[in-house]
Amino acid sequence: MLAPRLRSRLPAFVSSVRDHPKQSCRWQTTASTAVEPPPASGHSSSVASSKLLRITRESALRTPGIVWADEEPVRNIVGGRETRKMNLYQAVRDALSIALAKDDTAVVFGEDIAFGGVFRCTMGLAEEFGRERVFNTPLTEQGIAGFGIGLASMGHTAIAEIQFADYIFPAFDQLVNEAAKFRYRSGGNFSIGGLTVRTPTMAVGHGGLYHSQSPEGFFMGAAGLKIVIPRSPIQCKGLLLSAIRDPNPVIFMEPKILYRSAVEQVPIDGYTIPLSRAETLIPGSDLTLLTWGTPVYHCESAIQLLNSPPPSLAPLIPPSLRSAKVELIDLRTILPWDMEAVVESVRRTKRLVIVHEAGMTGGVGGEIAAEVSKRAFLRLEAPVRRITGWDVPAALQFEKFNMPDEIRILDGIIETLSY
Amino acid sequence: MLRSFSFKHSLPLTRVCSKSRAHSTLPSVSSSLGTLPTTQSPVVSKLSFFNSVTGDGSKIPTYRVLDGLGVPVEGAEVPEISEQFARRLYEKMQLLPTLDNILYNVQRQGKISFYMTSYGEEAAVIGSAAALADDDEVLAQYRESGVLLWRGFTIDSIMAQCFGNHEDTSGKGRQMPVHFGSKQHHFHTISSPLATQIPQAAGVGFALKRDPARSSKNIACVFFGEGAASEGDFHAGMLLASTLPTPTLFLARNNGFAISTPSSQQFYGDSLSARGPGYGIDTVRVDGNDVLAVMNAVTDARRRCLESGRAVMVEMMTYRVGHHSTSDDSFAYRGRQEVENKKKIDNPITRFRLFMESRGWWNETEEEELKSRLKQDVLKAFKRAETLKKADLKELFTDVYAEEPWNIKEQREELAGLLKKYGQVWEPWRDELKSFKDEGKKLLD
Numbered sequence A: 001m002l003a004p005r006l007r008s009r010l011p012a013f014v015s016s017v018r019d020h021p022k023q024s025c026r027w028q029t030t031a032s033t034a035v036e037p038p039p040a041s042g043h044s045s046s047v048a049s050s051k052l053l054r055i056t057r058e059s060a061l062r063t064p065g066i067v068w069a070d071e072e073p074v075r076n077i078v079g080g081r082e083t084r085k086m087n088l089y090q091a092v093r094d095a096l097s098i099a100l101a102k103d104d105t106a107v108v109f110g111e112d113i114a115f116g117g118v119f120r121c122t123m124g125l126a127e128e129f130g131r132e133r134v135f136n137t138p139l140t141e142q143g144i145a146g147f148g149i150g151l152a153s154m155g156h157t158a159i160a161e162i163q164f165a166d167y168i169f170p171a172f173d174q175l176v177n178e179a180a181k182f183r184y185r186s187g188g189n190f191s192i193g194g195l196t197v198r199t200p201t202m203a204v205g206h207g208g209l210y211h212s213q214s215p216e217g218f219f220m221g222a223a224g225l226k227i228v229i230p231r232s233p234i235q236c237k238g239l240l241l242s243a244i245r246d247p248n249p250v251i252f253m254e255p256k257i258l259y260r261s262a263v264e265q266v267p268i269d270g271y272t273i274p275l276s277r278a279e280t281l282i283p284g285s286d287l288t289l290l291t292w293g294t295p296v297y298h299c300e301s302a303i304q305l306l307n308s309p310p311p312s313l314a315p316l317i318p319p320s321l322r323s324a325k326v327e328l329i330d331l332r333t334i335l336p337w338d339m340e341a342v343v344e345s346v347r348r349t350k351r352l353v354i355v356h357e358a359g360m361t362g363g364v365g366g367e368i369a370a371e372v373s374k375r376a377f378l379r380l381e382a383p384v385r386r387i388t389g390w391d392v393p394a395a396l397q398f399e400k401f402n403m404p405d406e407i408r409i410l411d412g413i414i415e416t417l418s419y
Numbered sequence B: 001m002l003r004s005f006s007f008k009h010s011l012p013l014t015r016v017c018s019k020s021r022a023h024s025t026l027p028s029v030s031s032s033l034g035t036l037p038t039t040q041s042p043v044v045s046k047l048s049f050f051n052s053v054t055g056d057g058s059k060i061p062t063y064r065v066l067d068g069l070g071v072p073v074e075g076a077e078v079p080e081i082s083e084q085f086a087r088r089l090y091e092k093m094q095l096l097p098t099l100d101n102i103l104y105n106v107q108r109q110g111k112i113s114f115y116m117t118s119y120g121e122e123a124a125v126i127g128s129a130a131a132l133a134d135d136d137e138v139l140a141q142y143r144e145s146g147v148l149l150w151r152g153f154t155i156d157s158i159m160a161q162c163f164g165n166h167e168d169t170s171g172k173g174r175q176m177p178v179h180f181g182s183k184q185h186h187f188h189t190i191s192s193p194l195a196t197q198i199p200q201a202a203g204v205g206f207a208l209k210r211d212p213a214r215s216s217k218n219i220a221c222v223f224f225g226e227g228a229a230s231e232g233d234f235h236a237g238m239l240l241a242s243t244l245p246t247p248t249l250f251l252a253r254n255n256g257f258a259i260s261t262p263s264s265q266q267f268y269g270d271s272l273s274a275r276g277p278g279y280g281i282d283t284v285r286v287d288g289n290d291v292l293a294v295m296n297a298v299t300d301a302r303r304r305c306l307e308s309g310r311a312v313m314v315e316m317m318t319y320r321v322g323h324h325s326t327s328d329d330s331f332a333y334r335g336r337q338e339v340e341n342k343k344k345i346d347n348p349i350t351r352f353r354l355f356m357e358s359r360g361w362w363n364e365t366e367e368e369e370l371k372s373r374l375k376q377d378v379l380k381a382f383k384r385a386e387t388l389k390k391a392d393l394k395e396l397f398t399d400v401y402a403e404e405p406w407n408i409k410e411q412r413e414e415l416a417g418l419l420k421k422y423g424q425v426w427e428p429w430r431d432e433l434k435s436f437k438d439e440g441k442k443l444l445d
């Protein structure tokens, strides 16, 4: 018990530099036990070949918007810092380890997290920081959320895990009626800013009804909560550390298909990436393509198909549209979302296509479309288009024709450009 | 009609209820220190806490009939079963691991997406099924496919569900493997979110009670793991079935683990049995690896449930020998040796086989014959299921509502249009379309 406590007083970057080589060995030798194994058909190829992932140290350290936790002006950004290759679950683990090391009140808890979690995001943390700070809870999501709220109301940093976003609904009451309204109902006397609820989200190719959902839309009306969805390991580490330190309760949804498939060089030092800021991944002038999480990569592929179609698709893509410049934006924070960035882009491009995995009706896309229509009505040259899952549950054997893929996105872009 | 019927049944119910209260360990005499307005709790002057339902702080006992060698333990009542019935029990117990061995490997080969085994829990599930009426309504968690097998759900139906092909009558290929369901077999469709079936079972019991044709005949029976019993829904279900009351039988499979979490981290009290009396529910703990003990306990529990119209709980103590699922490697959190020991020392199938042999009902030759016959049956069904296509693609859009609203109709038509445009030129779609029975052509029907 004593050792981790002592260590936790050290600055984050010292602790992480020293601990990490050892940890990385441990992760690699422990048997893999994810609840969702890699799909039989292999990982989504659009992630593996994505140019959006920062696979060199230099590009990683130049990640836009990065705020280093240590504010050492002498350390040249590119010169002095190290990165290490991590996938998304390792980036989660890295962020949690920094949060635990930096903040003695921080605890990490949830179902099965002590042995590393079913997605391996908490590997080795119980051994490193002790079972008092990293522990299994009984199997009750409403309990986990309520417990976290109580802990956070006492000024502690509560980092809870809900094993799958599909299983967040037993905690809905605690999150929507309690967490979201805690500060407001007490006239600002009480707050639970220290609460962060992490949960794996989105489809994996073989999850069926209850291991595929994207429930972010259900929380859109819960003013007081923040919702964040990272697209990559670098983003995940920085956004998660922001979420943990944010003075509001945050639901942090991790696209589970990216846990293993998205790999980047991730800076080892502690850093944050600001919440409620969208990021323009590919600049463009003819159409704004807005998304978050896994579909970022399908959007990237769709743009590639548009700009240089394979022979089989070429006859279906009007040559005049192939040079269209599509602006790809990752929304990153879903609530409160970066209205200014989105509206600014749409006012320039005059066209908006929104992509999300959740169904169309009641999805986040509808909210964004309404706001953009209000603010850019006279600029729009086509109706705002939503490419989403259909309004049906996530049926196992039908997934390939339910989730928005690159072809459906491509078609939506073509239709919107030629409207 | 219904009104007079329920009145009639409320009489015996009160009687049973007061009888069971008399068994309570708390003294029921009124005290000289006065009374309380809303309870008959005797008033005492001595401060005393309690934290045990046995009264003396000891653990709740476990009921057993056969010892590890299949020999009846002293004083145990061996249920009167015929040789034929015993053989049926044994055969169904053996069918489970046969299916599990093959389907587990089939998953490993990537032919199905997921699987969960019943290893170690064959007696708990088959014993329960054998003690229920075949038309009692069962709401299961997921590790209870043995109930369906006992009721005659075919190996082909099991395979069709796991492969999600067009013969999947459980859910048209929409759900992950092992999410079986069959109205014909009174087995409600499995849902992955844990414990949701528990309060539903109270509602099912209530419906049975209100149905004159089934009220004195059937109960609702709900299975769940000791992990799921930590969910709020467990407590809600117990409370409703006890208070309203409804004839609902709670069958807890305490197999020691919820994925990686050992039961020692799931609760601090004397496991699930201690909770029953808290809700005023007749409760028994039974050796879940002893099929005859399970049968006796569930038979009596079912009788109580039916007679009193109230909730009853049986906690079956067993051990999850297999990994949680094909997505889990349990040696990351428990020792190989621990599992090997449990398998050897306390195998529910072996225990019952030894009992059968002692009666002269079973021998080595029959064992070999059974095993090879079951294996052939399963392999045959597997090979057939493997070749069948998925359901029609149009089933993606059906059954959401009883009727089709405008948005789903438009989306179905939109997909049909997209398939027309890209279905043959975009290779991933062309390949995928071939796997559906209608190859996507019926989307506009």
Ligand SMILES: Cc1ncc(C[n+]2csc(CCOP(=O)(O)OP(=O)(O)O)c2C)c(N)n1
Residues within 6 Å of the ligand: A111, A139, A141, A163, A167, A170, B143, B192, B193, B194, B224, B225, B226, B227, B228, B229, B253, B255, B257, B258, B259, B320, B324
């Ligand atoms: C509401 C909910 N939370 C979490 C899960 C993930 N999960 C699936 S099975 C399981 C463990 C269940 O253990 P137990 O009830 O003991 O059943 P067993 O697997 O031992 O048969 C968990 C946590 C889920 N399916 N539903």
Ligand SMILES: [Mg+2]
Residues within 6 Å of the ligand: B225, B226, B227, B253, B254, B255, B256, B257, B258, B259, B320
């Ligand atoms: Mg269990």
